[in-house]
Amino acid sequence: MPWRGEKDPYRVWLSEVILQQTRVDQGWSYYLKFLKAYPDLSSLAQAREEEALLAWQGLGYYSRCRHLLEAARMIATRFGGKFPERHEDLLSLPGVGAYTAAAIASFAFGLPHAVVDGNVIRVLARFFGIGMAPGTAEGKAAFAGLADRLLDRKDPGMHNQALMDLGAQVCSPRSPSCPHCPLQGRCIAYRSGQIKLLPTRDPGPRVTDRYFHYLVIQAGDSVYIRKRTSNDIWKHLYEFPLIETKRPLGPEKLIRSRPFCDLLGNLDFRIWETRKAPLQKLTHRRIHGSFTRILVPESSARLEGFLRVPVTELSRYAFPRLIFSFLQGNPLTLLGLMTGL
DNA sequence: AATCCGGGGCG
DNA sequence: CGCCCAGGATT
CATH class of the missing domain: 3.90.79.10 (Nucleoside Triphosphate Pyrophosphohydrolase)
Incomplete structure (x- = not known):
């Protein structure tokens, strides 16, 4: 993956926001475009929203772009232009939720926060045979807790990256490459033939x-x-x-x-x-x-x-x-x- | 807790 | 073409 080993918090943040709900091959050219137009935090903080949105055009979820500028300006003022490191401060930024905060904290600053995205949830649900639906309050707590207990505190960034890569490239949603999976032998879902059933899809809206x-x-x-x-x-x-x-x-x-x-x-x-x-x-x-x-x-x-x-x-x-x-x-x-x- | 926010890929 | 994917904000 092209962002492997990236430590610059600005770049990590930008790529994570762009890659939210977006496939790498769809979002990556936008990331490069943004990096070129706004190479650092201060240039983004000074960006005109019209112009930024134009660069975002076609990517969808346009509030992400507005939040990006808002957050850049917040960092410039409230945090003195220095990218905040504390998970709590990261969470306070517009457009930064639990996932993105954990990604920045671990990738850029090496802090022990486990990322829990769709890829991680899929890997955990299958490997541990967890049937709880990820969308419920109970499921969220369970996967977050499990991910946190599992986290390698010696190298949280590497651990997070590995888990997400596994989910994205091997343990994919529809037709996972179980024959190539290093965890196949210990995967509960694989051993019990439940791969297609896990993770449990969120309950639809109640009728x-x-x-x-x-x-x-x-x-x-x-x-x-x-x-x-x-x-x-x-x-x-x-x-x-x-x-x-x-x-x-x-x-x-x-x-x-x-x-x-x-x-x-x-x-x-x-x-x-x-x-x-x-x-x-x-x-x-x-x-x-x-x-x-x-x-x-x-x-x-x-x-x-x-x-x-x-x-x-x-x-x-x-x-x-x-x-x-x-x-x-x-x-x-x-x-x-x-x-x- | 439910709903909205845009796109693209896949079967 | 319908179904699926998915983090964050809003209400």
């Missing part, structure tokens, strides 16, 4: 259920809709009047519920039918939808806060798939004629 009861209120050839504006799923898409509940609610209870009466209270209405929508699965939600078709006289007062739209023009509005699918399977026309309302 919660939401119950959306849509009221398809038809007045003659028109129907009521509105735009979703709150910070929620489907923002800026349209929908029918909605009653949401935290628990399942049958049609009978729905039409006697408070929100239902508030909405339709003094209107002359007739329930036509209720049908359930197929379960809609989102990343962290399951939407249980239902559509209750309700007829009101064409002449009835307009519902406040809603658009009254001819059913033939519904195609001009963007709906969530849940609603769009319902519309495709349930043409809303002719209902008024059939019922005489």
